[in-house]
């Protein structure tokens with residue numbers, strides 16, 4: 438896949454941003470292009486405030502001169518732009534490939550509008566080929582692993598340089614290969630009922646618009 442598909446859709450998303458908005462800034466290599474473009478617009482006079490969904494996004498936004506606020510300083514976010522690892526025709530998503538699913542979900546849940554941007558390869562008929570990231574607290578994680586195993590997937594502890602990958606919240610991630618997730622809402626509820634699970638990467642009923650980018654510069658709206 439050509440980098441153009443991510444760039445084209447990432448830059449397109451800024452058209453939804455209006456002066457004065459509080460904007461949720463997602464995480465990943467697609468939203469990277471949105472943040473770069475927003476930085477340019479801010480330099481040219483656009484007045485927005487961003488809410489970052491990860492430390493890496495916070496760093497990039499600061500570098501691009503986008504003023505940031507915390508969730509404690511706002512009542513609501515006007516619009517959030519974020520990426521996805523998989524998206525289906527019902528606008529249900531798997532997210533968390535970059536490990537930022539918890540903050541992304543909190544920001545999304547507190548946004549009046551959510552736009553997802555992704556290259557066309559992320560579109561699937563059934564979610565589940567991409568391993569579902571589940572954020573778990575380190576305490577007792579192996580027992581949580583065994584509980585998740587019973588749900589019919591193959592979890593693996595995400596690693597980083599031979600150590601467990603740590604999220605921005607100090608938690609672990611279990612990447613769970615389900616293959617086919619026929620009922621995402623039900624699965625998300627079951628997973629989150631396991632003590633030790635912080636949240637999972639299924640985003641159901643949260644997305645308003647999906648923009649899919651193609652390598653030839655085309656964009657499809659779902």
Ligand code: 5RP
Pocket residue numbers: 463464465466467468519520521522531532533534535536537538541
């Ligand atoms: C990070 C995410 C990202 O939005 C997702 O992984 C997509 O990333 P990219 O735009 O780099 O393909 O959920 O936790």
